[in-house]
Amino acid sequence: YRFFSQLTTHYSLLLLLWGCAAHNTQHTTHNLPPGMVYIPSGYFLMGSTERDGVVGVEVGLDEMPQHPVYVKGFYMDRYEVTNARYYEYVKATKGYTPATWDYRQHPSGKIWPFDTPPPGEEKYPVTDIDWYDAEAYCQWAGKRLPTEAEWEKAARGTDGRIWPWGNFFDSAKVNTLEFGKNWSMPVGSYPAGVSPYGVHDMIGNVWEWTASWYQAYPGSTLRRAAFGEKYRVLRGGSYLTPVQPFARVTHRYAPQLLPMELRDSSWHTGFDVGFRCAKDP
Numbered sequence: 001y002r003f004f005s006q007l008t009t010h011y012s013l014l015l016l017l018w019g020c021a022a023h024n025t026q027h028t029t030h031n032l033p034p035g036m037v038y039i040p041s042g043y044f045l046m047g048s049t050e051r052d053g054v055v056g057v058e059v060g061l062d063e064m065p066q067h068p069v070y071v072k073g074f075y076m077d078r079y080e081v082t083n084a085r086y087y088e089y090v091k092a093t094k095g096y097t098p099a100t101w102d103y104r105q106h107p108s109g110k111i112w113p114f115d116t117p118p119p120g121e122e123k124y125p126v127t128d129i130d131w132y133d134a135e136a137y138c139q140w141a142g143k144r145l146p147t148e149a150e151w152e153k154a155a156r157g158t159d160g161r162i163w164p165w166g167n168f169f170d171s172a173k174v175n176t177l178e179f180g181k182n183w184s185m186p187v188g189s190y191p192a193g194v195s196p197y198g199v200h201d202m203i204g205n206v207w208e209w210t211a212s213w214y215q216a217y218p219g220s221t222l223r224r225a226a227f228g229e230k231y232r233v234l235r236g237g238s239y240l241t242p243v244q245p246f247a248r249v250t251h252r253y254a255p256q257l258l259p260m261e262l263r264d265s266s267w268h269t270g271f272d273v274g275f276r277c278a279k280d281p
Contacts, residue, residue: 157196
């Protein structure tokens with residue numbers, strides 16, 4: 001009896017998720033903002049279970065328990081924000097210039113004007129961007145940062161998959177530490193790794209900021225000093241992170257934020273930290 005009761009419960013949940021995923025799929029796309037995709041309203045499975053890997057090694061304790069989350073329909077950038085796009089923002093606002101544009105710190109050793117992107121890397125994701133700069137760019141562009149739930153739904157769809165393409169890892173679909181590139185790649189370089197909604201590079205390449213504070217999931221008994229309104233969440237891993245555990249759609253990373261007034265000439269966030277924007281319909 002217990003088996004059939006659990007089976008019925010899981011079946012009902014799947015029907016709910018599928019039904020809600022289908023809801024609003026008829027949403028008109030003729031007003032789709034350039035460079036964005038539409039993520040429909042509905043529930044999806046957020047987080048991990050014990051079946052997804054070794055807990056504490058492949059699966060983080062802060063990713064549990066897995067739980068259904070309802071997300072309103074929204075738009076998501078198809079690609080990470082590039083150097084070229086961020087340069088338009090810098091020219092318009094005199095905003096922060098990433099340290100990765102500085103030949104004195106750039107691994108390639110190339111020399112170019114400090115306040116312009118590295119030659120030939122216009123289509124690479126902009127990096128060395130902290131949360132404040134990412135938020136400022138999105139506001140300038142008439143957008144916003146995605147929430148953690150929005151990011152995860154855009155990356156994995158509604159069926160609880162581990163990677164955007166499914167539950168089996170494929171090295172041809174990501175740029176992570178194991179593959180030795182040691183730098184980001186132009187956005188869209190791994191089309192086979194696209195998410196169910198058509199969003200590229202959600203895993204590897206560069207970390208991506210979300211709007212969310214680092215908090216325990218509903219139903220979790222985990223207690224951490226970092227929880228609360230202290231740290232913002234990064235998602236997706238990067239070219240500097242190994243596949244396990246960082247390059248999964250459920251992995252959460254929350255670095256310390258340095259207040260704007262404490263920055264100096266030696267400050268930078270990280271050469272593998274970038275972002276993409278979301279937008280309400």
